[in-house]
Amino acid sequence: MQHKVLYTSDIHGNETQYEKLVNYAIKIAADTIIIGGDIAPKRRLAENYIEFQRHFFEHRLPKLLYPLKEKLPDSKLFLIMGNDDCMINLDALEKQDPCLYNLTHGKRISLTKEVDIIGYSYVPITPFGIKDWEKFDLSNVPSNLIEKYENMKRTDYRLNGVKSTSSGWKEFQFSPDMEKQDSIQKDLSDKLFQ
Template sequence: MTQIINEERYVIIYTVDLHGSEKMYKALFKISLRENVNSIVIGGDILPKSYADDLIGVQKKFIRNKLIPMFKKFKKENPSVTVYLMMGNDDFKINMPFLEEGEQEGYFKLLDMKVHKLNNKFNICGYGHVPPLPFLMKDWQKHDTKKTMDLSDKCDKKFRELIMCKDEQRKKLEKEYLLLLSELGYNHHIHHYNVKGILSVEKNDETTIEDDIKSLAKETSPEKTVFVIHAPPWNTELDIVYPDGAHIGSKAVREFIEREQPMLTLHGHAHESYEISGQFMEVIGKTVSVNPGSEYDRDKLNAVIFDVYNLKCMKHIKFED
């Protein structure tokens, strides 16, 4: 691929929540070449999602046998295109060393809690953790803010009771769990859960999402930085989910955007937000925030293409190869 170098043009294609769909990865590469992008950015949940008994092994195998070879081939054929990616809340942290091997080989750059230079003017950084929610895997879950730590602990403990309880206790515990969620400010529903699932592999430290993003922001100039944050800002068009239109985003992320006003934030996590709201973008003050949505279960790629020098011309695409 021959690419025209122009400092006043830097085009990014952004997608998220591919969940190991090979068709979507191939579609992503195809569109990237067609649009002559400078960078590909993938905002988390990059590995297969299933209820397999050995999901850790499934994800490890995907990284080694599918993901690394795909990006190796793409980088060899398109050396001028830089790929940035990170894990999300459905990707097991224990497999991170295998992604780090790919980064060391130069196939892509990992984003979580790192700042990279896009070009001489702009930076990009990432953050993969999400607030506590009713999902079995807890590797990428953290308290949202210090104010909610105690309540989040109670909520998480109640969820663990719920997934292990006897049938006759279920309705009572579900009611108690939903009440705790509502106290946290989430009008949420109970997701399908599987008692054979793994609750946690990696224990997170005691910092909050609020702490981490503040720390990350100190390493760069927010007004000249693209922040890739898996959790969308709370109470926006970008964090709505089925079946009841609940908002599942991060209050810490919302507060960070309102306070620091970064140039652009890229999100995911709430797959159906675009389908429900019809909006892939929301402007908060001077900040443009984006969630393209995900249809990984249909192998249909949702992505956003934009030039960092002209965010007004951002476009949303759906692609089915």
């Protein structure tokens, strides 16, 4: 039996793109729709960025997605936050109608008898300022990659930035001891990913 999956990401709150996604999912009668991160709009100014995204999650996103559930009530919609989505607003997504979508971060979900998906929002450290969903890549670097990895950290990583909190932005700095304690490599060794 065929199972149609429609995947997209990086919509960044573009309502026209959400409408196109919903219309296309309906057109092809998608069984599963996955929005793989960067759900909310980006703002160039840090002022009100967090609140702006929260408002989108609480008020705009449900209105954009309900037509999908009305036309395809048996379809499953999965969301995961991306590195431009403020982690502090996760609760705004969790409070929405559970029939509308499923959040996937840190979960293994069966799509079919043969296919599971696993949600994982973290990305390697970026040159961007928001650090909510960033971690070091590796805790135990293979000896043949040490030089390349150290160079990458010097040239591609921005180790300072901000994290979202309920009271606004908080300055954040990655430190070398964090690399040994917490990394994407360590997370992926968890039984969830096996």
